[in-house]
Amino acid sequence: MSHSYPSTALLTDQYELTMIEAARRAGTAERRTIFDLFGRRLPEGRRYGVVAGVGRALDAIEAFRFTEDELGFLTERRVISDDTAHWLSGYRFTGSIWGYPEGEIYFPGSPLLVVEGSFAEAVVLETVLLSIYNYDSAVASAASRMIAMANGRPCIEMGSRRTNEESAVAAARAAYVAGFGSTSNLEAGRRHGIPTAGTAAHAFTLLHDTEEEAFAAQLAVLGEETTLLVDTYDVEQAVRTAVRLTEGRIGAVRLDSGDLLAQAREVRVLLDSLGATRTRIIVTSDLDEWQLAALANAPVDGYGVGTNLVTGSGHPTCGMVYKMVARSGDDPAGPLQPVAKRSKNKATVGGRKYAVRRIDEAGRAEAELVGVDLRPDADRNDRELMVELVRDGRIVGRTDLEAARERHRASFAELPPSAMKMSRGEPVIPTLYLGEDAHYPGAEA
The missing domain is CATH 3.20.20.70 (Aldolase class I)
Structure with a gap:
């Protein structure tokens, strides 16, 4: 069941609003963008992770509204200008989001969320989405092992x-x-x-x-x-x-x-x-x-x-991040071009992501296939991992907790037997990135 939240707009970090302020003045705030939410690696020694918090995140997006109280606080502290406050007063996320459904297993580099919208409306969701996914998935991952x-x-x-x-x-x-x-x-x-x-x-x-x-x-x-x-x-x-x-x-x-x-x-x-x-x-x-x-x-x-x-049984966060991976030029309707962070040990892969789990003839997972600007070829055993969560600002991907429990049970059953080992080890299946310039640190190209 969904829960009626108060406004979630200030469950965020200040730099998200200062970026919007600066981008609006520069004329770049409406450029169309794609952001990925993912984990670069699993917590040390873990062999798989569990996606949780999807339903809570959808509720938080729906409740992300700037009321007079929020805007008064922001303008009094001079975090934003009156002009940006006026823009935020009508904020609604109007973009689209795809992602792994609740209860699904994930691995390093799995595109847990793909968020598409204008820079201004997508960037401001970073903190609230990460705070939910990082904590809920940490607890669910520990719970699954238990x-x-x-x-x-x-x-x-x-x-x-x-x-x-x-x-x-x-x-x-x-x-x-x-x-x-x-x-x-x-x-x-x-x-x-x-x-x-x-x-x-x-x-x-x-x-x-x-x-x-x-x-x-x-x-x-x-x-x-x-x-x-x-x-x-x-x-x-x-x-x-x-x-x-x-x-x-x-x-x-x-x-x-x-x-x-x-x-x-x-x-x-x-x-x-x-x-x-x-x-x-x-x-x-x-x-x-x-x-x-x-x-x-x-x-x-x-x-x-x-x-x-x-x-989280020693790992209270999953280390997930939220990174821009594509953007348009000045024409928001124009083509998207991949963008990527290249700093040492924190590189990202630009481009839109698609994900499939490769399943063998015995019903066991063999690999996580992540396509970059292309859909991985899937045979009859392979399983599409991403579902539509938000379409043009409308929540379309809500499921109840019983469905999430069943999804977790089924996806865990696909894993190799080594998933049951409590000893420290590498992820039970590899993440394979497919496509041009698709190498991902810690994954196989």
Whole structure:
């Protein structure tokens, strides 16, 4: 579902508006341009990335309006002239955007967004688009690895207290795209329709005179299918109390500290010995994908993941950039000419991009093909990666989160088995740039 945002126009950097000011005076602001949003490389050691934030970015573009409040702030600070303020008062993005759909896998150089419009209307979107894509994709990429290591066991996103309040909502959304089943964040549930979950913390147990009183109070409200936190005092005694109060019908117990592998095994044996064979074991406590992998053979039924998820498991940004790759001359209707940055280690490839994933006869991805000013030849197995998101200023590419979840599941299933490796390594497939002057640093020409 879409969310009604307040104006997003000042979620930007000042230089975008000063560039517009100068370009308008120079008579170049209306030149037609193409900007690419992409990552030059994956975070160190990662083998693939996950695109997230597409829906949020479309909402942000739709809400990118300069109201009297925004314009008053800009003119009072003398960021822009009154003339440019008048121009911005009627700002609407009227261009077109193509890109990878939400949930898709990406690699170095993948053209995640291709934005076409006048210089003035396209350049001003840089910061808001990058802030959404860099964070959401970082969380989704970490979440995808965690889901892979969970190997079918459900995961709950519960990192709201480890990031700022708006990032918490975005993180819950991105994690859901990558396969997490629910979130503890209620605003994410309200805004995006994500299932929510939560029971009690240690404070609830400490509030009561005894652990038994705390458990009884929780059971009275939430029923026997609830999850009881059993490591406030003594785990064994807590498990015995939970089983006794429910006559073995307690839905789940949660472990949040200590040696989770050893404790899970001990608790499983205890539960079974007490007849609570259907009681599930949930574990939390600063989990990451490596810890989930280590718990693969533990009798654990689900995970709650917080800090390491909302911080991208060590990579809280994807290093994505937004660069002009083509422009017209003074006639906006004239032909576009490629332009490119040539500075050392930060070169870009000029020209319009198209992308296809090469799929072999077994249904496995072999390469990312990026055509420069040409569409890569695709055989019957290859898959077009880019979809239309905005057409002449109108949002046309919205999809719901369930579609994004399914897209991620399907695109991950195409990857070679090495995508499951947690060891550091190169991207699981190469990025091949095709076309004249198409060499890309870190990719194959």
